[in-house]
Amino acid sequence: MxxxxxxxxxxxxxxxxxxxxxxxxxxxxxxxxxxxxxxxxxxxxxxxxxxxxxxxxxxxxSQMNPHFVHNSLNAIQYYIQRNEVEISENYLVKFSKLIRLFFEYSGKQNITIQQEIELLQNYLYLEKLRFEAKLNYEFHIDERLDIECQQIPSMLLQPIVENAVNHGIFHKEEEGNISVSFVYLDHQSFVVTIEDDGIGMTRSKAILKNNSNGHQHRSSNVIRDRIELLNQSKSWEITFDTHEKMPEQGSGTTITISFSQKN
Amino acid sequence: MILELADSVRTGVLIIAFLVSVYYWKNYKNSAQKYFPFLMLFATIVEVTGSVRLYYEKETSNFLYNVYLIISFVFLLIWFITILKRKIIPKILLFVFLAATVFSVFTESATGDLYFYMLMTGSVFILAGAFLFFKQLIETDAAVYFIKNQQFWIMSGLLVFYIGFLPFYLLVRNLDLHDYRIGLVIPLLNILLYGCFIIGFKCPSK
Missing domain, CATH: 1.20.5 (Single alpha-helices involved in coiled-coils or other helix-helix interfaces)
Known part of the structure; x- marks a missing residue:
């Protein structure tokens, strides 16, 4: 038991x-x-x-392109030498403001569309002082866009505009135009189009090859890297498209970037 | 007295598991577990019928239990085929189980005792299927959310039940024991099994 x-x-x-x-x-x-x-x-x-x-x-x-800083300072020097104090002073103020914006925005992930536009306008204003009548630019902003609230990844557009100036317009003999458009899609999405009537990518690349200046190539890679990272971060869905005009349409390049902010 | 209490608790937990499986069915109606309420209903009917017969007629319903065991093993082995990525092994297990069942039907009495070969192959194959499932789950990132994984809880219930049942049944079958406490083991294992099922049914299917 x-x-x-x-x-x-x-x-x-x-x-x-x-x-x-x-x-x-x-x-x-x-x-x-x-x-x-x-x-x-x-x-x-x-x-x-x-x-x-x-x-x-x-x-x-890449945004603080030494060529840009060098060219801007040269232009200021040129106006000082010509004793055009007001222009040189104006140039210096805009230049220092742009540098300040560069430093301020580069530390931020996103800024408002208004801030991005302000930065681009400052940048193009300086370039216009250098190029004078050879460069014209315009901005088209869809009224439906709430540019004071709607966000955009900081300083993504500036290198693209810089490429349009330095590689599209710079090598063109006649005057060139740059158009920057912001178009509303919905409350979280919009499209930015940067269009120039410069010499186009094919000719620009050929010239760059001869001059062995890799800046454009580098900045294009940086743009693509940043877009890829932003897409991976799941906070943005961004598409990037480059289109070169056919010879019969004139010359020039159109860059289209669509932004969709995720929650 | 204590055995009757354990049986009542087991039946109660089974009924609760059936009701929970029906209540949360909308959450997993598109998953591989969508037919589980039918198994729970069938188990409840068999359990209640068996208890009533034992209470009023003092007879065990081994034929009914054998039918239930065959159906539930086939159901679970088909479920393994559905949820395991490598289908060939559970298909072989199902085929061998059916062969063992046929062998039991022709060599053992349906009313005398539970079909031994059917019960042993079924129990071992459930353990094998659970092992394959856990191996598959741990190799994926879904292992992070194992606490909220419906299949994990159902498999845990099966693993706990059969890992306890198998050695217990073999020992008791070969030893002549007359102690009422032995009768507590199966109800307690059933309570653990259905307890895990209840947790599983409350989890999201994916």
Whole structure:
């Protein structure tokens, strides 16, 4: 009788141990795996963040194009030498404001469309002082856009406009025009079109090849890298399209970027 | 007295599991678990019928339990085929189980006891299927949300039940034991099984 009680106790105890061990084992294995996956995810996120900072730094460097700074200072010097104090003073004020905006906005992920427009206008104003009558520009802003509230990734458009000036208009003999349009799609989406009637990408690339200046190539890569990162971040859905006019349509390049902000 | 209480609790938990499976069915009606309320209803009918017969007629309903076991094992093995990525192994398990069932039907009495070969192959194959499922789940990122995974809880219930049931049944079958506490094991395992099912049915299907 006592032996049977021992056996029953052994069976019940054994089954209980088996069940508890199974449940604990199962939860331990899955919890460990969960932690590994979370750790790997965090590591990946960190790497993405580092990459993002690197790209942003590159973007900042490409925006602070030394040629642009050099050309602007040369132009200021030119006006000072000609004793055109008012123009040179005006130039200097705009230049310092632009530099300040560069530094202010480069630290932000997003800025308002109004701020982006202000930056582009400042930049084009300076370029116009340098190019004088050879450069004309205009902005078209859809009235439905709430430019004071609607966000845009900071300083993404400036390098594109700079390419249009330096590689589209610069090599053109006649005067050139740049048009920047912001078109409303819905409360979270809009399209920006940057159009120039310069020499076009094909001829510009041929000239660049001879001059061995890699800045355009570098800044195009930076733009594409930034768009890719922004799409990966899931906060934006951005498409980028480049179109060169056919010879019978004249010459020039149209860049179309659609922005859709995600929640 | 304590055995009757354990049986009543087991039946109660089973009925709750059935009701929960029906209540939350809209959450998983498009998943592989969509037919589970039928299994729970069938289990409830068999359990209640078996208890009533035992109480009023003092007879065990082994024929009914054998039919229930065959249907539930086939159901679970087909479910394994649906949810496992590598279909070939659960298909082989189902085929071997059906062969073992046919063997049991022709060599064992349907009313005398539970079909031994059918029960053993079914139990071992459920454990094998659970192992394959956990291996598959742990290899994916879905393992992060295992606590909210419906299939994880159903499989955990099956694993806990059969890992306890299998050695217990083999020991008790081969030993002549007369202790009422032995009768507590199956109801307690059932309570754990249906408890896990209840948690599973409340989880989102994906």
């Amino acid at each position: 006592s032996q049977q009680i021992n056996l029953v106790f052994f069976i019940l105890f054994g089954i209980a141990i088996l069940l508890v061990a199974t449940m604990i084992g199962l939860f331990l294995v899955f919890s460990r795996k969960k932690n590994q996956i979370i750790e790997a995810g965090l590591k990946k996120e960190l790497e993405l963040k580092i990459h993002q900072y690197e790209v942003e730094l590159k973007a900042l460097r």
